[in-house]
Every structure is written in structure tokens, then in C-alpha cells.
Amino acid sequence: MQSDQALIIEFQASSNKEAPYTILLKRHQQKVYYQIKRMVSNHMDADDIAQQVWIKVWNKLDGFKMESEFTTWIFRIAYNETINFLQKQQKIGDHNVSDELIDYEQAASSTDHPKSSQIQITLDTAIQQLPEKQRFVFMLRYFEEMNYEKIASITGTTVGGAKANYHQAIKKMEEFVKHA
Amino acid sequence: MEGQNNTMQPMDNDIILNEDKAQVEALFGKKALTHFEEAQQATSDAFFDIQAAQILAGLKKKGKAKIYTIGSFRQLAIAASFIIFIAATYIFIQSKKQDAMAKVTIEEIPTEEINNYLVSNDWLNELDWENTTLKEDLPIDAWNNALIKDSNKNEKN
Numbered sequence: 022m023q024s025d026q027a028l029i030i031e032f033q034a035s036s037n038k039e040a041p042y043t044i045l046l047k048r049h050q051q052k053v054y055y056q057i058k059r060m061v062s063n064h065m066d067a068d069d070i071a072q073q074v075w076i077k078v079w080n081k082l083d084g085f086k087m088e089s090e091f092t093t094w095i096f097r098i099a100y101n102e103t104i105n106f107l108q109k110q111q112k113i114g115d116h117n118v119s120d121e122l123i124d125y126e127q128a129a130s131s132t133d134h135p136k137s138s139q140i141q142i143t144l145d146t147a148i149q150q151l152p153e154k155q156r157f158v159f160m161l162r163y164f165e166e167m168n169y170e171k172i173a174s175i176t177g178t179t180v181g182g183a184k185a186n187y188h189q190a191i192k193k194m195e196e197f198v199k200h201a
Numbered sequence: 202m203e204g205q206n207n208t209m210q211p212m213d214n215d216i217i218l219n220e221d222k223a224q225v226e227a228l229f230g231k232k233a234l235t236h237f238e239e240a241q242q243a244t245s246d247a248f249f250d251i252q253a254a255q256i257l258a259g260l261k262k263k264g265k266a267k268i269y270t271i272g273s274f275r276q277l278a279i280a281a282s283f284i285i286f287i288a289a290t291y292i293f294i295q296s297k298k299q300d301a302m303a304k305v306t307i308e309e310i311p312t313e314e315i316n317n318y319l320v321s322n323d324w325l326n327e328l329d330w331e332n333t334t335l336k337e338d339l340p341i342d343a344w345n346n347a348l349i350k351d352s353n354k355n356e357k358n
Contacts, residue, residue: 043257046253050252051249054244054249054252058241058242064244068252072252138233140229140230141236141237143229144229145237148237159225162218162221163221163222163225166218168218187221191221191228194225194228194229198228
């Protein structure tokens with residue numbers, strides 16, 4: 022199996038860019054989509070943002086200098102695209118936690134999961150009320166099990182800043198559970 | 202010692218990761234968190250194949266559109282410069298012609314042509330050239346008018 026680095030070199034050197042790009046796309050598209058979906062909750066929005074991310078990868082991969090891992094770079098693009106999307110939604114007043122909860126419950130029920138319990142609804146609401154950056158850091162740490170160095174590179178902060186973001190997120194969720 | 206440090210660091214990271222995860226699991230329980238993640242990953246089997254196909258099709262379409270735009274722009278630019286060239290050549294030739302006409306002197310006109318002109322305009326022969334008062338520096342139109350006046354005067358007399 023060709024490494025990401027070998028595929029990027031092939032992409033940058035050859036005129037037939039589609040072959041190495043398709044391998045990279047198929048290798049990483051699930052992780053990118055899941056991270057975006059955790060942030061926006063809505064499938065259609067997550068799909069749109071993920072497609073935007075991959076179009077940016079195509080446009081900018083020639084300039085990628087391999088100073089970081091490809092996954093760090095692509096998650097950074099995904100982070101920027103997702104934050105932009107959420108901020109635009111907030112501006113037009115479209116962002117609504119209750120809508121996301123309905124979406125979450127529909128997704129859960131459509132896949133033969135047992136009906137969402139109270140604790141699951143509390144968890145989802147607790148996650149949604151987190152500030153975007155803390156939420157993104159929490160998802161990367163808990164679900165993607167990334168180290169703080171990588172999270173710091175993705176979110177454009179220091180390692181200390183990434184750790185602080187994660188622990189602040191836990192603290193906020195703890196307070197939310199207490200008052201729920 | 203160095204090798205020990207290298208193996209210790211990932212282990213330390215794992216311990217820290219487990220501690221971080223345990224804090225959240227203590228709040229909501231591992232089951233709820235697993236359920237949350239399953240809900241995020243709930244997509245149809247073909248979703249990722251369709252998404253990949255859509256992305257690749259979108260890129261191809263974008264690429265083609267780009268080439269078409271550049272092509273039509275180039276065609277327009279070539280057509281515009283061709284029209285400008287033709288127009289400039291035409292204007293240049295016309296101005297050269299006018300210059301050539303303006304520079305013809307009486308000496309350059311063949312005698313035969315002057316005779317033909319006088320035959321077809323025989324009233325000019327009846328003019329009393331000696332009594333006609335003309336200023337040498339009159340413009341050609343005024344000169345003609347003066348000749349016509351004199352001719353009319355002669356007719357009345």
C-alpha cells in the first residue's frame with residue numbers, strides 16, 4: 022500500500038492527478054466526514070462541507086510541503102470549513118440545538134438503535150452547547166484519540182491551549198449535567 | 202535508556218488519553234458515548250462511494266468549465282484584434298489616399314483632361330477673365346462664387 026506521502030509526491034509530479042487523489046480521498050473520506058458530522062449533526066450539511074474540503078484538497082495539494090502529516094493538514098481544512106459554516110449559520114440565525122437534537126434522534130431511530138435515552142439526549146445537548154473550538158478539540162481527543170500535538174496543529178493553537186480546551190469542555194459538560 | 206524513553210512516551214500518551222476519556226465516561230457512561238458515535242456514523246452503505254463519485258465528477262466539470270472559459274476568451278481576443286487590425290488598415294489607407302489627392306498640382310493634371318473639362322463646362326469660355334476681380338489668396342469656394350457673379354452680370358448686360 023502506497024503511503025500518503027508517496028501519493029502526494031505522485032500527485033504533485035504527474036499530470037494524471039486523479040489516480041493518487043482518488044486513493045487519498047477513499048482512504049480518508051470517512052474520518053473527515055465523521056468529524057464534520059459530529060460538529061454539525063446534520064447529514065446534508067456534513068456532506069456539503071466534506072465535499073468542499075476535498076475540493077480544497079485538490080486545489081491546494083500541489084502547494085502542500087509535507088511539513089505536517091497529510092491527516093493533520095486535511096483535518097485543519099475540515100476545521101476551518103466547519104467553523105466557517107457554523108459561524109455563517111449563527112449569523113443567519115439558523116443554528117438551533119433543538120433541530121440538531123431532532124436530527125440526532127431521527128438518525129438514531131433510523132438505524133435500529135433503541136430510542137434515545139435521557140442520558141443520550143443530555144450528552145448531545147451538552148456537546149452542542151460547547152463553544153465550537155472546544156467541541157472540535159473534544160471530538161478529536163475522545164473519538165479520534167489524537168494526541169495534543171496534532172490537535173494543536175489542526176486548531177492552530179499551542180499544546181497547552183489544546184489541553185486547556187479539552188479540560189474546559191469537560192468542565193462545561195459537567196456543569197451542564199449538574200443543572201440538567 | 203534512550204530506547205526506554207521512546208517506548209515510555211507512547212505509553213504515557215496512552216495513559217493520559219485513557220484518563221481524559223475516563224473523565225467524560227464518568228459523566229455520561231461509555232454506552233451513551235458509543236451510541237452518540239454510532240449515530241454520527243449512521244449512513245447508507247453506498248454513501249461514501251456516491252460522495253467520492255460526486256467529488257470527482259464535480260472536479261472534472263470544474264476543469265472542463267475552466268478550459269471552455271479560457272477558450273472562448275481567447276477566441277474573442279483573437280477576433281477583436283483581427284477586427285481592430287482591419288479597421289486600422291482601412292483608416293490608414295483612406296488617409297493616405299486623401300493626402301495624395303490633396304497634393305495634386307495643376308501641372309500634374311494632363312492637358313487632355315483640362316480640355317475635356319473646359320468642353321463640358323463651356324460657360325467658362327464666355328467669362329471676361331481680364332475684368333474679373335479676384336484676389337489671389339481667396340479660398341477656392343469664394344473664387345468660384347466670384348466667377349459665377351461675374352458670369353451673371355455679363356448675361357444681364
